[in-house]
Amino acid sequence: MVWTKSPIRPTNPMVLNFVLFFYYLFEGIVLFFIPDSFREKKDVTGKNVLITGGGSGIGQLMALKLAKLGARVIVWDINEDGLEMTKQLFTANKMEQQLHCYQIDIGKRETIYQLAELVRKQVGPIDILINNAGIVTGRALLETPDECIEQSLRINTLSHFYMVKAFLPEMIKRSSGHIVTIASIAGNLSGCNLADYHASKFANVGFDLALRMELAQIQLDSKIKTTIVKPFFINTGMFAGARSRMLPFLEPDHVAERIVDGIRSEQSEIILPWFFWFFFAILVTVPSKCLIPLADAFGVFTMMTQFRGRRNISTNMKTSNNNNNGKLNNE
Numbered sequence: 001m002v003w004t005k006s007p008i009r010p011t012n013p014m015v016l017n018f019v020l021f022f023y024y025l026f027e028g029i030v031l032f033f034i035p036d037s038f039r040e041k042k043d044v045t046g047k048n049v050l051i052t053g054g055g056s057g058i059g060q061l062m063a064l065k066l067a068k069l070g071a072r073v074i075v076w077d078i079n080e081d082g083l084e085m086t087k088q089l090f091t092a093n094k095m096e097q098q099l100h101c102y103q104i105d106i107g108k109r110e111t112i113y114q115l116a117e118l119v120r121k122q123v124g125p126i127d128i129l130i131n132n133a134g135i136v137t138g139r140a141l142l143e144t145p146d147e148c149i150e151q152s153l154r155i156n157t158l159s160h161f162y163m164v165k166a167f168l169p170e171m172i173k174r175s176s177g178h179i180v181t182i183a184s185i186a187g188n189l190s191g192c193n194l195a196d197y198h199a200s201k202f203a204n205v206g207f208d209l210a211l212r213m214e215l216a217q218i219q220l221d222s223k224i225k226t227t228i229v230k231p232f233f234i235n236t237g238m239f240a241g242a243r244s245r246m247l248p249f250l251e252p253d254h255v256a257e258r259i260v261d262g263i264r265s266e267q268s269e270i271i272l273p274w275f276f277w278f279f280f281a282i283l284v285t286v287p288s289k290c291l292i293p294l295a296d297a298f299g300v301f302t303m304m305t306q307f308r309g310r311r312n313i314s315t316n317m318k319t320s321n322n323n324n325n326g327k328l329n330n331e
């Protein structure tokens with residue numbers, strides 16, 4: 001889609017900016033104490049929701065939940081078996097008409113732009129974009145092959161730039177839309193054997209914030225919403241073998257439910273569990289040396305020593321890169 005630059009809105013008077021600062025602060029404090037179930041939620045019936053990585057884990061669960069709420073779901077995934085599984089789940093729930101599956105390697109920029117164009121023609125404009133697909137290498141920095149570092153950043157981070165560039169112009173034109181970034185607790189805190197993963201997730205957090213600023217540059221209370229999601233470990237298999245001394249892994253269904261609720265109530269940030277907010281606050285206030293004994297106490301240094309993860313991801317990638325790049329799965 002050809003993009004013509006939006007005009008920048010004039011700066012507000014200083015007093016108004018201060019009033020707004022305290023208003024939003026008060027609103028944030030009040031909303032913090034209001035449970036999701038009491039918040040007003042937007043209707044997603046008939047909306048087009050695109051989810052990357054919807055062939056597995058929380059992406060698949062979110063797809064199903066959003067379809068149950070009446071949304072039309074477009075799933076992009078590299079894994080053919082995962083897409084097949086998503087189709088079977090939708091068929092079992094008699095919702096196959098609401099699903100459009102596409103096989104794609106989102107690590108490839110041109111493929112993203114081409115498929116975005118095709119989806120626009122075949123399904124229509126996207127109302128909600130959920131950048132969810134992700135991978136993890138799980139090795140110490142010096143043992144991580146360069147290709148794995150580059151692949152992590154391409155899939156977990158760079159793809160978000162291209163996805164947003166592909167779909168945001170139409171959202172701005174329609175003055176409506178929602179961009180969801182699935183980051184992680186690992187986007188604020190850091191552990192061992194995860195340098196590429198942490199770098200990619202910290203980048204997600206920065207990207208979401210920068211995007212929010214650019215949307216506010218056009219319109220103060222932008223009609224295009226953004227949500228950043230920061231969950232702790234989830235029991236999907238992505239972090240199989242990792243150990244947590246702090247807390248049990250989260251259940252995928254609970255995480256997917258909370259994200260869908262958060263999107264519908266247009267929350268700008270979802271932290272799961274919520275009390276990690278306090279860890280984030282400590283992190284920015286104490287000297288960085290203090291973090292070492294804290295990390296030791298919470299088992300951060302041994303957390304990834306038994307990590308297995310999804311060993312088959314690289315195999316899937318090879319299959320897709322060689323044979324099925326950008327192939328459509330259900331057309």
Ligand code: NAD
Nearest residue numbers: 053056057058077078079105106133134184233234236238
């Ligand atoms: P998952 O492995 O179950 O799902 C990830 C999906 O992304 C898979 O279907 C995979 O095929 C797809 N994918 C991978 N590479 C791709 C590529 N190149 N192109 C297209 N699709 C590709 O993982 P999950 O646990 O559901 O994680 C989903 C998101 O949540 C990820 O961004 C992850 O970083 C984040 N997250 C996960 C955890 C956790 O503990 N599992 C914790 C915090 C955040």
